Amino acid sequence: MATLAVPPVASPEDAIAVVDPKSYSAWDPLLDVFDRLRAETPVVRIEAPDDQFAPFWLVTRYDDVMRISKDNAGFLNSPRPTVLTNRKGEELARSITGGSPNLVNSLVAMDAPIHMKMRRLTQEWFMPKSLARIEADIRDLARRTVDRLVEAGPELDFVTQVSAPYPLHVVMQILGVPEQDEPRMLFLTQQLFGGQDKDLNKSGVADLSPEQITQIVLGAVADFERYFDELAEKRREQPTEDVASLLANATIDGEPLSPRDLAGYYIILAAAGHDTTSASTAGAMLALSRDAAQFAQVKADRSLLPGIVEEAIRWTTPVQHFMRMAAHDTEIAGVPIKAGDWLMINYVAANHDPAQFEQPRKFDAARSPNRHLAFGAGAHQCLGLHLARLEMRILFEALLDRLESVEPAGEARRANSTFVGGLKTLPLRIRAA
Numbered sequence: 001m002a003t004l005a006v007p008p009v010a011s012p013e014d015a016i017a018v019v020d021p022k023s024y025s026a027w028d029p030l031l032d033v034f035d036r037l038r039a040e041t042p043v044v045r046i047e048a049p050d051d052q053f054a055p056f057w058l059v060t061r062y063d064d065v066m067r068i069s070k071d072n073a074g075f076l077n078s079p080r081p082t083v084l085t086n087r088k089g090e091e092l093a094r095s096i097t098g099g100s101p102n103l104v105n106s107l108v109a110m111d112a113p114i115h116m117k118m119r120r121l122t123q124e125w126f127m128p129k130s131l132a133r134i135e136a137d138i139r140d141l142a143r144r145t146v147d148r149l150v151e152a153g154p155e156l157d158f159v160t161q162v163s164a165p166y167p168l169h170v171v172m173q174i175l176g177v178p179e180q181d182e183p184r185m186l187f188l189t190q191q192l193f194g195g196q197d198k199d200l201n202k203s204g205v206a207d208l209s210p211e212q213i214t215q216i217v218l219g220a221v222a223d224f225e226r227y228f229d230e231l232a233e234k235r236r237e238q239p240t241e242d243v244a245s246l247l248a249n250a251t252i253d254g255e256p257l258s259p260r261d262l263a264g265y266y267i268i269l270a271a272a273g274h275d276t277t278s279a280s281t282a283g284a285m286l287a288l289s290r291d292a293a294q295f296a297q298v299k300a301d302r303s304l305l306p307g308i309v310e311e312a313i314r315w316t317t318p319v320q321h322f323m324r325m326a327a328h329d330t331e332i333a334g335v336p337i338k339a340g341d342w343l344m345i346n347y348v349a350a351n352h353d354p355a356q357f358e359q360p361r362k363f364d365a366a367r368s369p370n371r372h373l374a375f376g377a378g379a380h381q382c383l384g385l386h387l388a389r390l391e392m393r394i395l396f397e398a399l400l401d402r403l404e405s406v407e408p409a410g411e412a413r414r415a416n417s418t419f420v421g422g423l424k425t426l427p428l429r430i431r432a433a
């Protein structure tokens, strides 16, 4: 493709649609914006109004998002914020951390060579073979969760009853967090990821200023750090088989992990492990509640379940973007990109690219192939993808065993969030089998 002489710049309306958390609560109009941008200007410069955000390139085509994700030397995670952050938030993070643009020093904020060394510490734990050890526990938890759902019926909110607590409980067990501390973890994660949504950040205030949101996120990070510092200390004194023990006692190049690295690791596992899976689980249930025939079909034929799980993950794309920084001058879709430029790889747009997915807005459990990008690709590809799939499959087996039918019982509402998005309420009417 020829290099464009004048790089495309998004209109102010489109720029707002991309950076405003509220636009992520109305899915279809947002997908319309991505469709138009992808077709006309697949790499487009976003200059947010009032210069609140540093300018960045929005990348919407599947192939381009894939290329950037896989080129981990050409597109870096650590030098600039890995999640869309306003200038004030970045400034604050740099001043608090002593230079890093990311408040939490987690795997997604690292580059080679330290990234792989850190990732290898737990990678084995999250492989299917290791997960088989905890499958019986997950199955037991899924059964209990569905029992509670049936008790709460016939009308209930699926998010509060099932999709939020279930994956939280799984990841907390893996981490070694006792059950009585789970509400605190749920609250903190919602503050961390849902800082932009008044229902999720628990402030009860609509239209918080960016500074207020940053304060909420900062408070959550500090509380997470305090909590996991204590947990690590306990596991050093008395190691167990959980991931907290593994990390508390791990070394890299002969040195134990620093408190900030340790906290960052726990936080990403605690946080990444449940809001995401909650969103894809609720999305799958929404799709099934709207399609009685599909529900009956999968109830009768469980071999369809893996397809449903995979399609739910694509269709919901809970992690909506990550950011990268170009390491050197390059070109994407004919647009010259300079070393140091910031890019948004937009998984929602990529997973709705008609060049890759026929009728992308349709929930099609039979979609094959379904090589979606919801888990990313390359060196940072989701560490928990096997766990997420396993959890969802087991939960839906339990749900399909116990439920005769399910239908919508009100309006399902999405969170206001540019980063991890998805349903925050899903009112359903169920009939037990």
Ligand code: HEM
Binding pocket: 069, 107, 108, 109, 119, 171, 268, 269, 270, 272, 273, 274, 276, 277, 280, 313, 317, 318, 319, 322, 347, 373, 374, 375, 376, 377, 378, 379, 380, 381, 382, 383, 384, 385, 387, 388
């Ligand atoms: C449906 C559920 C999930 C989705 C959609 C999801 C999505 C993602 C995405 C898009 C990335 C970044 C990939 C990239 O940069 O290429 C990521 C990274 C990560 N995810 Fe997940 N995730 C899910 C569940 C989980 C679970 C259950 C865990 C584990 C407890 C987890 C742990 C992580 C970690 C640790 C990383 C960082 C990996 C690295 O940077 O090396 N995720 N996830």
